[in-house]
Amino acid sequence: MRNFRRLSIVVGSRVNDSTPTYRANVRENATTAEQLERATAASRVGGGPKAIERHTRQSGKLFVRDRLRLLLDPTSPFLELSPLAGIDLPYGNVPSGGVVAGIGKISGRLCVVMANDATVKGGSVFPITLKKQLRAQDIAMRNRLPLVTLVDSGGAFLPLQAEIFPDREHGGRVFYNQAIMSSMRIPVIAVVCGSCTAGAAYIPTMSQEAIMVKGLGSLYLGGPPLVKAATGEDISVEELGGADLHCRVSGCTDHYAENEEDALETTKNIISTIGHEVTGWDEEEIDSEYSPLWDPTEMRGLVPPSNDHRFPMLDIIGRLVDKSRFQPFKEKFGRELIAGSAWLYGRTVGLLANDGPLTEQAAYKGAHFIQICENKKLPMIFLQNTGHEEKFSDAAEAARTIAARSHMMRRVATATVPKITIVIGDGIGSANFAMCGQTARPNFLYLWPNARIGLCDLQSQNTDVISDKDDARRGAAFSAFHSSSRVYDDGVILPETTRKILHLSLTAALQNQSHC
Template sequence: MLNMALKNLLNLLNFKGCHLNIRVNGQFHQYVHINRPIYQLTAVLTARPGNCLMFSTSASIQNKPFPVLQNVDINASVMPKFSASQTQMEDAVTNYQKLLSLAVQGGGEKAIKRQRMQRKLLAEERLSLLLDDESDFLELSPLAGMGMDYGNVPRAGLITGIGLVNGVYCMLLINDATVKGGTVYPITLKKQLRAQEIAEQNHLPCVYVIDSGGGYLPLQAEIFPDKNHGGRVFYNEAILSAKGIPQIAVVCGSCTAGGAYIPVMANEAIIINKIGRIFLGGPPLVKAATGEVITADDLGGAVLHSTVSGCTDHYADTEEEAFAICKDGVASFNISSNPTPEEWDAPQWDSQELIGLAPTNIDDYNVYRILARVIDGSRFHEFKALYGTSVVTGFCRIEGYLVGVVANKGEITGDGALKGAHFITLCSDRSIPLVFLQNSFHHSDSKEPLSGEQLGETVKNHGKMLSALTLASVPKLTVVVGGSYGMNNYLMAGRSMSPNFLFVWPSAKIGAMELQSMVTHMSEAGPSSAQSHEKEVKDKLSREMSAVFCSSRLWDDGIIVPQDTRQVLGRCLRIVSQTSRGRDVKVMSQGGQTERGTSRVIRM
């Protein structure tokens, strides 16, 4: 009844597009007529006997920036491809959710029971005690560690993510002792280093919740000696502190061997009596080396480290007390956040339709349909719309934040790269975050090959876009919505270009080149026996290019279902907008002069 009255009202007033604010019997409603919003229309409706609606209206022109995208409906001509894509995506989502449900179970019932017997909380329960709002927690790479050569390591034995602790966005790193006793595998270490990298990039305080038995020694060659192995965790802690990024550690379990340095290198450390212990070698090692029998608490317990060694700063009798102290510690970090937008327009097209808009080939891809379901009000100000059309660039808002969008439609041509470089530089100069939507399917093989001169020009322009991307001093958020192949992966802020965050849709594919092209190339280049095993090669490559395989190896920061894209991007934009205050300190030498006669500034 109400919708019909509104429709008649719009026809009567002959408005091409408007926003309606409606009061029905004293209750306020908002109705958005899908088109370019030019007018702000207020209608007061009163219900009368006999199902009649009486209304009075007033209208005023409201200029909103950026035009609404056009021709992005799911019409009859699009529906067959939409349905096929939806079926494919739903299968991919089902597979992803099945693996995710397995990963979040941790080490299983037996390990959980053992944790309970030790009177320790589970990792998820510790997370709940820390967070202001569990629904606002952005977990990173939950599939990491699944299907590894050395077996499944659910969540890599470590929960990492970003959430509000006393109103401050923090990077949380929480060991899950139900997974292999908290043992550090190579994938665990990789996940921990990535969390620290994100914290440094986005200036996020770190909270370490430690309950770990140390490194998995049979794989020590993959976790100890190299630059990005175990020692890098401590290096990163020092760098974070020097940059004024606070770190706090809660020791609520074993903190053994190299892991003992994590709490002592944090700015503050909290230890829990009877369950928290810090030592380089436990009681068995002491007995083997010296013959002395000593308890774990006497060797490295809460009383010792809080009263004698001074390794910890706070003593707690319970985990609940420890996390309360931790939250108070975060409140003392002196963090200031930029104001966040208080209101914004929802997209004028349904975000749920994104599940059928994932591209299966280049002919299916309409980036404007995706944008219309992600950005505020579906309003987009395109830049260089008629030039370099392999790349779409333009300005819009996502949950109130102004962003620059770079989206590729297949292979990036030389003109497209030149346009991309120009736009990236523009955004960097204006301090506007960049959002990259990757889809790098190749064009048809019937396309005429480029001449040597054209190839040279393309490579040169690719280099310009890579340089602009590398040097851009603004946050970069990447979402792989389709294929991500070869050089296009790099040009569109793939992992090697260090975006602040990188997410993939469940049906995404990532590889050096498209699957069939790679199989053909390997068959032609390899021995004749390789041709007879083409199916096995194709199956192996297909598995290794899948989103699940990539995410389990931390080539991204997680898989997101298409309809959550806007929400995840909005949350990331809130996170990157947070800044930290620090104070400049001059480091003095023993003689009272600054080192080398000049000031060395450390952010503390």
């Protein structure tokens, strides 16, 4: 039993839910939550009812989310990553980026799972598909979690091959990462439950173990039509690259499955031989003694829909941490940054939260506290609201602030403990870097629906040369939905679900930390 009183301060307070401001915030944030719910629901239906019908009825395959349902432990949470990927891109909509990715339990072990959705453009790999795959692999490597890939892909979308093939962070990086994961002793498993054409053929062959489904799985660089065009030979899919060929003759795959259910059961058996079962992933395993004193759903009324207003940071922290208790650090110094220790589902964490630009004092305070967390091996949680870029009184003040922020950036970049960032308001300018933005490689980064991301905010730009149309377009480009559709983050989350998401992310990040 934790002695919560050892953390001296109860932060936050009861809210008056009858005030006009509170009610207005609830209404506005409910509208944004509905927008998020609609976008998430749209991503879950893949290529739409007709495409799913062709995939399941005509091809005899399982829909991607049914595959995940059979693979993952029942009733256990699945932390889906970047579900809004692929919305409103220059080359069209690619729901969920054409691949479902996330973290869940398989046979009691935490794993990163990514599964092609062949109902989206026939499983073709678009630039956004590749980006999401690489991010899933990065999360597996950073957190040392086994990677399971359910492959059903027609390979690269050739009209966009210039954005998929040539660069170091393009298609070949997937195979490079698989080799690096194997060298790090991170298990890499592939299930061939559909087409593995062209570059996709290397995913199972670069995996440590591969399962292939009879009659559905196929693995080759070029299919029967290409063979016919090149040699004039007629050959079937099974003869060219089916499960019998690769399990009995070529040896490219290691396990023969009669159907998809058999393949997924084999995968679970393989995972059961790896590592140890995770505890604490399911919320029912966590004692209710850790609940905050204040209701997290009240954050909908506390968070202003416009980031032009100040955020009640201590009220927000009080609805995220155990028993709403918090031990502040340098409480009276650099007050633009709140820093201190708290518990999250029984784990001690360092917490940094800014409400506005980082001043010189705030940045030095942050650098100092990050060093303490690193020395104590405390995982860090960043709550980021940078506000608008401030105006400096003179060049000397600007220079001192830049130097202080640089010091904090160095501490963030070199910290080896797990780091999780939530952008709850604005993530603008250099303060975004110092508060562990994506360039600082946090283990996970999420946005609230009202969040905005950018190098500089709209108010600081030269409005004389920006038309109303440009202003609307630039405003949309700052939004959380724009960011998440391009996989600049790991997902848009609601304020009231943040505590649970932090728990799942922290559990994943700490699961195999002792082996790093």
